[in-house]
Amino acid sequence: MDFKMKKFRDINLKLTPQRLAIFEYLDDNKSHPSAEDIYLEIRKKYPTISFATVYKTLEALKKQGLLLELTIDPERRRYDPGTEHHHHLICIDCKKIVDIHADFRVDVPEDAKGSFEMLGNHIEFYGLCPECKKKG
Amino acid sequence: MDFKMKKFRDINLKLTPQRLAIFEYLDDNKSHPSAEDIYLEIRKKYPTISFATVYKTLEALKKQGLLLELTIDPERRRYDPGTEHHHHLICIDCKKIVDIHADFRVDVPEDAKGSFEMLGNHIEFYGLCPECKKKG
DNA sequence: TATTTAAGGATAATCATTATGGATTTTAAA
DNA sequence: TTTAAAATCCATAATGATTATCCTTAAATA
Numbered sequence: 001m002d003f004k005m006k007k008f009r010d011i012n013l014k015l016t017p018q019r020l021a022i023f024e025y026l027d028d029n030k031s032h033p034s035a036e037d038i039y040l041e042i043r044k045k046y047p048t049i050s051f052a053t054v055y056k057t058l059e060a061l062k063k064q065g066l067l068l069e070l071t072i073d074p075e076r077r078r079y080d081p082g083t084e085h086h087h088h089l090i091c092i093d094c095k096k097i098v099d100i101h102a103d104f105r106v107d108v109p110e111d112a113k114g115s116f117e118m119l120g121n122h123i124e125f126y127g128l129c130p131e132c133k134k135k136g
Numbered sequence: 137m138d139f140k141m142k143k144f145r146d147i148n149l150k151l152t153p154q155r156l157a158i159f160e161y162l163d164d165n166k167s168h169p170s171a172e173d174i175y176l177e178i179r180k181k182y183p184t185i186s187f188a189t190v191y192k193t194l195e196a197l198k199k200q201g202l203l204l205e206l207t208i209d210p211e212r213r214r215y216d217p218g219t220e221h222h223h224h225l226i227c228i229d230c231k232k233i234v235d236i237h238a239d240f241r242v243d244v245p246e247d248a249k250g251s252f253e254m255l256g257n258h259i260e261f262y263g264l265c266p267e268c269k270k271k272g
Numbered sequence: 273t274a275t276t277t278a279a280g281g282a283t284a285a286t287c288a289t290t291a292t293g294g295a296t297t298t299t300a301a302a
Numbered sequence: 303t304t305t306a307a308a309a310t311c312c313a314t315a316a317t318g319a320t321t322a323t324c325c326t327t328a329a330a331t332a
Contacts, residue, residue: 014278014329035319050281055320057279071210076319089244089252098252104242106259108225112236116225117264123242124260128253150298150309171288186312191289212288 013060018042018049022057032070032078032088032097072097072124087123093132100125149196154178154185158193168206168214168224168233208233208260223259229268236261 013019021042031037039054058079061067070078072088073095080099087100106121149155157178167173175190194215197203206214208224209231216235223236242257 016279016329018280048281050283051319052282052321052323053280059321069210071207074205074207074213077210089249089254091252092255098250100244100248102245102248104240106240106242106261108236108261109238112238113225113261113263114234115266115269116227116234117269118225118261119228119264120262122260122262124258125242125244125249125254126256126258127249128255130251133251133253152298152310154311184312186314187289188291188313189311192310 018046018053019057021045021049022054026061026067026079026081029081030099032080034073034076034078036076038079070097085120087125089125089127091129091132092126093128093135096129098129154182154189155193157181157185158190162197162203162215162217165217166235168216170209170212170214172212174215206233221256223261225261225263227265227268228262229264229271232265234265 022038025038025041026033033041035051035054035058038058039049039051042049042054058067058069061081062069066081066083068080068082070080070088072078072090075095078097080097082099084101087102087104089098089100090096100123104123106123108118158174161174161177162169169177171187171190171194174194175185175187178185178190194203194205197217198205202217202219204216204218206216206224208214208226211231214233218235220237223238223240225234225236226232236259240259242259244254
Protein backbone atom coordinates (compact mmCIF):
# COMPACT_ATOMS: atom_id res chain seq x y z
CA MET A 1 0.00 0.00 0.00
CA ASP A 2 2.86 2.33 0.69
CA PHE A 3 3.89 1.50 -2.79
CA LYS A 4 0.57 2.63 -4.13
CA MET A 5 0.54 5.79 -2.06
CA LYS A 6 3.81 6.72 -3.61
CA LYS A 7 2.38 6.14 -7.03
CA PHE A 8 -0.44 8.47 -6.19
CA ARG A 9 1.93 11.24 -5.30
CA ASP A 10 4.07 10.63 -8.31
CA ILE A 11 1.15 11.16 -10.56
CA ASN A 12 -0.01 14.45 -9.04
CA LEU A 13 -3.01 13.03 -7.30
CA LYS A 14 -3.77 14.48 -3.93
CA LEU A 15 -3.93 12.06 -1.08
CA THR A 16 -7.15 12.55 0.80
CA PRO A 17 -8.61 10.45 3.61
CA GLN A 18 -11.47 9.37 1.36
CA ARG A 19 -9.12 8.20 -1.34
CA LEU A 20 -6.97 6.41 1.15
CA ALA A 21 -10.01 4.61 2.49
CA ILE A 22 -11.06 3.51 -0.99
CA PHE A 23 -7.51 2.51 -1.63
CA GLU A 24 -7.27 0.40 1.47
CA TYR A 25 -10.58 -1.22 0.73
CA LEU A 26 -9.48 -2.17 -2.76
CA ASP A 27 -6.01 -3.32 -1.82
CA ASP A 28 -5.89 -7.10 -2.11
CA ASN A 29 -9.64 -7.16 -2.53
CA LYS A 30 -10.79 -10.24 -4.43
CA SER A 31 -14.52 -9.54 -4.31
CA HIS A 32 -14.81 -7.56 -7.55
CA PRO A 33 -17.00 -4.90 -5.95
CA SER A 34 -19.30 -2.50 -7.74
CA ALA A 35 -19.18 1.25 -7.20
CA GLU A 36 -22.09 0.88 -4.82
CA ASP A 37 -20.33 -1.83 -2.81
CA ILE A 38 -17.41 0.52 -2.38
CA TYR A 39 -19.59 3.49 -1.56
CA LEU A 40 -21.52 1.59 1.11
CA GLU A 41 -18.34 0.31 2.70
CA ILE A 42 -16.48 3.61 2.78
CA ARG A 43 -19.57 5.38 4.07
CA LYS A 44 -19.20 3.48 7.33
CA LYS A 45 -16.07 5.45 8.05
CA TYR A 46 -16.86 8.62 6.09
CA PRO A 47 -20.62 9.05 6.22
CA THR A 48 -20.59 12.10 3.99
CA ILE A 49 -18.70 10.61 1.09
CA SER A 50 -20.56 10.88 -2.18
CA PHE A 51 -20.85 8.59 -5.15
CA ALA A 52 -19.09 11.21 -7.22
CA THR A 53 -15.96 10.80 -5.14
CA VAL A 54 -16.06 7.06 -5.51
CA TYR A 55 -16.46 7.22 -9.27
CA LYS A 56 -13.79 9.86 -9.62
CA THR A 57 -11.32 7.87 -7.59
CA LEU A 58 -12.03 4.73 -9.58
CA GLU A 59 -11.49 6.68 -12.76
CA ALA A 60 -8.14 7.93 -11.49
CA LEU A 61 -7.03 4.44 -10.53
CA LYS A 62 -8.07 3.09 -13.89
CA LYS A 63 -6.06 5.72 -15.69
CA GLN A 64 -2.98 4.61 -13.80
CA GLY A 65 -3.54 1.00 -14.64
CA LEU A 66 -3.96 0.08 -11.00
CA LEU A 67 -7.52 -1.02 -11.45
CA LEU A 68 -9.43 -3.01 -14.01
CA GLU A 69 -13.02 -2.29 -14.93
CA LEU A 70 -14.88 -5.51 -15.59
CA THR A 71 -17.70 -5.70 -18.11
CA ILE A 72 -18.95 -9.10 -17.16
CA ASP A 73 -21.98 -8.38 -14.98
CA PRO A 74 -24.62 -6.87 -17.28
CA GLU A 75 -26.18 -4.95 -14.40
CA ARG A 76 -23.26 -2.88 -13.22
CA ARG A 77 -19.55 -2.40 -13.59
CA ARG A 78 -17.24 -4.31 -11.30
CA TYR A 79 -13.75 -3.32 -10.26
CA ASP A 80 -10.72 -5.53 -9.94
CA PRO A 81 -7.48 -4.32 -8.37
CA GLY A 82 -5.75 -7.40 -9.70
CA THR A 83 -2.87 -6.38 -11.84
CA GLU A 84 -1.50 -9.41 -13.65
CA HIS A 85 -3.36 -10.92 -16.54
CA HIS A 86 -6.05 -13.29 -15.43
CA HIS A 87 -9.54 -14.49 -16.25
CA HIS A 88 -12.86 -14.73 -14.47
CA LEU A 89 -15.50 -17.22 -13.50
CA ILE A 90 -18.94 -15.79 -12.78
CA CYS A 91 -21.86 -17.47 -11.08
CA ILE A 92 -24.85 -17.00 -13.36
CA ASP A 93 -27.12 -16.93 -10.33
CA CYS A 94 -25.58 -14.75 -7.59
CA LYS A 95 -23.09 -13.00 -9.92
CA LYS A 96 -20.15 -13.78 -7.70
CA ILE A 97 -16.88 -13.43 -9.58
CA VAL A 98 -13.81 -15.54 -8.97
CA ASP A 99 -10.34 -15.01 -10.40
CA ILE A 100 -8.85 -17.66 -12.62
CA HIS A 101 -5.11 -17.51 -12.77
CA ALA A 102 -4.18 -19.85 -15.52
CA ASP A 103 -2.46 -19.56 -18.81
CA PHE A 104 -4.50 -20.51 -21.83
CA ARG A 105 -3.30 -20.73 -25.40
CA VAL A 106 -5.88 -18.77 -27.29
CA ASP A 107 -4.27 -17.56 -30.45
CA VAL A 108 -6.75 -16.45 -33.05
CA PRO A 109 -6.10 -18.04 -36.43
CA GLU A 110 -4.70 -15.59 -38.97
CA ASP A 111 -7.67 -15.83 -41.28
CA ALA A 112 -10.12 -15.17 -38.48
CA LYS A 113 -8.54 -12.02 -37.21
CA GLY A 114 -7.99 -10.36 -40.57
CA SER A 115 -5.67 -7.41 -40.17
CA PHE A 116 -6.71 -6.65 -36.66
CA GLU A 117 -3.88 -5.80 -34.34
CA MET A 118 -4.37 -8.15 -31.42
CA LEU A 119 -3.80 -6.61 -28.00
CA GLY A 120 -5.19 -8.91 -25.38
CA ASN A 121 -7.89 -11.29 -24.31
CA HIS A 122 -10.10 -12.15 -21.42
CA ILE A 123 -11.96 -15.37 -20.82
CA GLU A 124 -15.28 -15.39 -19.02
CA PHE A 125 -16.30 -18.69 -17.57
CA TYR A 126 -19.91 -19.21 -16.59
CA GLY A 127 -21.08 -21.56 -13.95
CA LEU A 128 -22.90 -22.17 -10.72
CA CYS A 129 -21.12 -21.55 -7.46
CA PRO A 130 -21.39 -24.20 -4.75
CA GLU A 131 -23.87 -22.15 -2.73
CA CYS A 132 -26.21 -21.51 -5.64
CA LYS A 133 -25.92 -25.09 -6.81
CA LYS A 134 -27.10 -26.24 -3.41
CA LYS A 135 -30.11 -23.90 -3.52
CA GLY A 136 -31.04 -25.36 -6.89
CA MET B 137 -36.12 -16.87 -42.09
CA ASP B 138 -39.10 -19.05 -42.81
CA PHE B 139 -37.57 -21.35 -40.35
CA LYS B 140 -37.53 -18.67 -37.70
CA MET B 141 -41.06 -17.57 -38.46
CA LYS B 142 -42.14 -21.09 -37.80
CA LYS B 143 -40.33 -21.03 -34.51
CA PHE B 144 -42.18 -17.88 -33.60
CA ARG B 145 -45.54 -19.51 -34.14
CA ASP B 146 -44.50 -22.61 -32.31
CA ILE B 147 -43.77 -20.60 -29.24
CA ASN B 148 -47.01 -18.64 -29.14
CA LEU B 149 -45.61 -15.35 -30.24
CA LYS B 150 -47.84 -13.31 -32.43
CA LEU B 151 -46.40 -12.33 -35.73
CA THR B 152 -46.62 -8.60 -36.14
CA PRO B 153 -45.09 -6.43 -38.85
CA GLN B 154 -42.81 -4.78 -36.31
CA ARG B 155 -41.53 -8.08 -35.06
CA LEU B 156 -41.05 -9.37 -38.55
CA ALA B 157 -39.03 -6.30 -39.41
CA ILE B 158 -36.80 -6.75 -36.38
CA PHE B 159 -36.51 -10.38 -37.24
CA GLU B 160 -35.49 -9.74 -40.80
CA TYR B 161 -32.99 -7.16 -39.69
CA LEU B 162 -31.39 -9.56 -37.26
CA ASP B 163 -31.38 -12.54 -39.56
CA ASP B 164 -27.82 -13.25 -40.60
CA ASN B 165 -26.77 -9.94 -39.11
CA LYS B 166 -23.12 -9.96 -38.12
CA SER B 167 -22.92 -6.38 -36.88
CA HIS B 168 -23.79 -7.04 -33.22
CA PRO B 169 -26.21 -4.12 -33.07
CA SER B 170 -27.40 -2.34 -29.95
CA ALA B 171 -31.07 -1.81 -29.18
CA GLU B 172 -30.71 1.71 -30.54
CA ASP B 173 -29.16 0.48 -33.80
CA ILE B 174 -32.15 -1.78 -34.26
CA TYR B 175 -34.63 0.91 -33.30
CA LEU B 176 -33.16 3.42 -35.75
CA GLU B 177 -33.16 0.92 -38.57
CA ILE B 178 -36.69 -0.36 -38.06
CA ARG B 179 -37.97 3.19 -37.67
CA LYS B 180 -37.19 3.80 -41.31
CA LYS B 181 -39.96 1.41 -42.24
CA TYR B 182 -42.15 1.85 -39.16
CA PRO B 183 -41.69 5.42 -38.00
CA THR B 184 -43.92 4.96 -34.97
CA ILE B 185 -42.19 1.95 -33.47
CA SER B 186 -41.08 2.49 -29.92
CA PHE B 187 -38.05 1.39 -27.98
CA ALA B 188 -40.31 -0.67 -25.76
CA THR B 189 -41.27 -2.83 -28.70
CA VAL B 190 -37.64 -3.35 -29.62
CA TYR B 191 -36.66 -4.34 -26.11
CA LYS B 192 -39.63 -6.63 -25.69
CA THR B 193 -38.94 -8.39 -28.95
CA LEU B 194 -35.30 -8.84 -28.04
CA GLU B 195 -36.35 -10.24 -24.70
CA ALA B 196 -38.63 -12.72 -26.40
CA LEU B 197 -35.91 -13.82 -28.79
CA LYS B 198 -33.47 -14.24 -25.95
CA LYS B 199 -35.88 -16.43 -24.05
CA GLN B 200 -36.09 -18.73 -27.05
CA GLY B 201 -32.36 -18.96 -27.36
CA LEU B 202 -32.44 -17.38 -30.80
CA LEU B 203 -30.46 -14.38 -29.69
CA LEU B 204 -27.44 -13.77 -27.51
CA GLU B 205 -27.03 -10.69 -25.36
CA LEU B 206 -23.41 -9.60 -25.31
CA THR B 207 -21.89 -7.88 -22.30
CA ILE B 208 -18.70 -6.81 -23.95
CA ASP B 209 -19.26 -3.14 -24.74
CA PRO B 210 -19.42 -1.31 -21.40
CA GLU B 211 -21.68 1.38 -22.85
CA ARG B 212 -24.60 -0.67 -24.04
CA ARG B 213 -25.80 -4.18 -24.65
CA ARG B 214 -25.20 -5.73 -28.03
CA TYR B 215 -27.22 -8.47 -29.66
CA ASP B 216 -25.97 -11.42 -31.62
CA PRO B 217 -28.27 -13.69 -33.58
CA GLY B 218 -25.44 -16.17 -33.94
CA THR B 219 -26.46 -19.46 -32.51
CA GLU B 220 -23.46 -21.76 -32.31
CA HIS B 221 -20.79 -21.25 -29.71
CA HIS B 222 -18.26 -18.65 -30.73
CA HIS B 223 -16.11 -15.86 -29.40
CA HIS B 224 -15.61 -12.17 -30.13
CA LEU B 225 -12.97 -9.71 -31.08
CA ILE B 226 -13.70 -6.09 -30.21
CA CYS B 227 -11.92 -3.00 -31.46
CA ILE B 228 -11.01 -0.96 -28.41
CA ASP B 229 -11.40 2.21 -30.43
CA CYS B 230 -14.57 2.03 -32.55
CA LYS B 231 -16.10 -0.88 -30.58
CA LYS B 232 -16.70 -2.92 -33.68
CA ILE B 233 -17.27 -6.58 -32.83
CA VAL B 234 -16.19 -9.48 -35.02
CA ASP B 235 -17.10 -13.13 -34.57
CA ILE B 236 -14.35 -15.62 -33.94
CA HIS B 237 -15.33 -19.13 -34.85
CA ALA B 238 -12.60 -21.26 -33.46
CA ASP B 239 -12.36 -23.97 -30.92
CA PHE B 240 -10.13 -23.27 -27.96
CA ARG B 241 -9.25 -25.65 -25.19
CA VAL B 242 -9.87 -23.64 -22.08
CA ASP B 243 -10.46 -26.09 -19.29
CA VAL B 244 -10.15 -24.53 -15.88
CA PRO B 245 -7.85 -26.51 -13.60
CA GLU B 246 -9.72 -28.37 -10.88
CA ASP B 247 -8.12 -26.45 -8.06
CA ALA B 248 -8.97 -23.11 -9.63
CA LYS B 249 -12.65 -23.75 -10.11
CA GLY B 250 -13.32 -25.22 -6.68
CA SER B 251 -16.71 -26.88 -6.68
CA PHE B 252 -18.20 -24.57 -9.25
CA GLU B 253 -20.32 -26.29 -11.83
CA MET B 254 -18.89 -25.13 -15.12
CA LEU B 255 -21.44 -24.27 -17.77
CA GLY B 256 -19.74 -22.35 -20.52
CA ASN B 257 -17.19 -19.80 -21.55
CA HIS B 258 -16.69 -16.86 -23.80
CA ILE B 259 -13.44 -15.33 -24.93
CA GLU B 260 -13.16 -11.62 -25.57
CA PHE B 261 -10.25 -10.59 -27.72
CA TYR B 262 -9.20 -6.95 -27.73
CA GLY B 263 -7.49 -5.23 -30.57
CA LEU B 264 -7.42 -2.48 -33.13
CA CYS B 265 -9.34 -2.91 -36.34
CA PRO B 266 -7.59 -2.04 -39.61
CA GLU B 267 -9.52 1.23 -39.96
CA CYS B 268 -8.71 2.46 -36.46
CA LYS B 269 -5.12 1.31 -36.76
CA LYS B 270 -4.76 3.46 -39.84
CA LYS B 271 -6.19 6.49 -38.06
CA GLY B 272 -3.66 5.94 -35.29
C1' DT C 273 1.14 30.33 6.91
C1' DA C 274 -0.42 31.91 2.31
C1' DT C 275 -1.39 30.72 -2.17
C1' DT C 276 -2.57 27.71 -5.66
C1' DT C 277 -4.90 24.06 -7.26
C1' DA C 278 -7.27 19.87 -7.02
C1' DA C 279 -10.80 17.25 -4.46
C1' DG C 280 -15.15 16.69 -1.96
C1' DG C 281 -19.96 16.73 -1.77
C1' DA C 282 -24.61 17.90 -3.06
C1' DT C 283 -27.28 17.64 -6.69
C1' DA C 284 -28.72 17.81 -11.39
C1' DA C 285 -28.22 15.67 -15.88
C1' DT C 286 -27.78 11.85 -18.90
C1' DC C 287 -28.40 7.48 -20.87
C1' DA C 288 -29.79 2.74 -21.22
C1' DT C 289 -33.25 -0.17 -19.82
C1' DT C 290 -37.66 -1.52 -17.62
C1' DA C 291 -42.43 -0.83 -16.23
C1' DT C 292 -47.20 0.90 -16.97
C1' DG C 293 -51.61 1.45 -19.07
C1' DG C 294 -54.91 2.54 -22.45
C1' DA C 295 -55.72 2.04 -27.53
C1' DT C 296 -55.17 -1.14 -31.19
C1' DT C 297 -54.39 -5.35 -33.63
C1' DT C 298 -54.14 -10.24 -34.04
C1' DT C 299 -55.89 -14.71 -33.33
C1' DA C 300 -59.20 -18.14 -32.98
C1' DA C 301 -63.73 -19.49 -32.78
C1' DA C 302 -68.55 -18.94 -33.83
C1' DT D 303 -66.90 -12.94 -42.08
C1' DT D 304 -67.92 -11.12 -37.33
C1' DT D 305 -66.65 -10.89 -32.88
C1' DA D 306 -64.66 -11.71 -28.31
C1' DA D 307 -60.42 -12.57 -25.90
C1' DA D 308 -55.80 -12.01 -25.57
C1' DA D 309 -51.60 -10.14 -26.74
C1' DT D 310 -49.12 -6.29 -28.73
C1' DC D 311 -48.25 -1.52 -29.68
C1' DC D 312 -46.70 2.81 -28.41
C1' DA D 313 -46.31 6.85 -25.51
C1' DT D 314 -44.57 7.96 -21.47
C1' DA D 315 -43.07 7.58 -16.86
C1' DA D 316 -39.93 5.24 -13.72
C1' DT D 317 -35.63 3.32 -12.51
C1' DG D 318 -30.82 2.75 -11.83
C1' DA D 319 -26.10 3.38 -13.03
C1' DT D 320 -22.92 6.69 -14.34
C1' DT D 321 -21.35 11.38 -15.48
C1' DA D 322 -21.31 16.42 -15.16
C1' DT D 323 -21.62 20.81 -12.65
C1' DC D 324 -20.49 24.03 -9.34
C1' DC D 325 -19.42 25.85 -5.15
C1' DT D 326 -17.00 24.93 -0.84
C1' DT D 327 -13.15 22.89 1.38
C1' DA D 328 -8.81 20.69 1.91
C1' DA D 329 -4.03 19.32 0.31
C1' DA D 330 0.44 20.53 -1.49
C1' DT D 331 4.18 23.43 -1.67
C1' DA D 332 7.01 27.34 -1.32
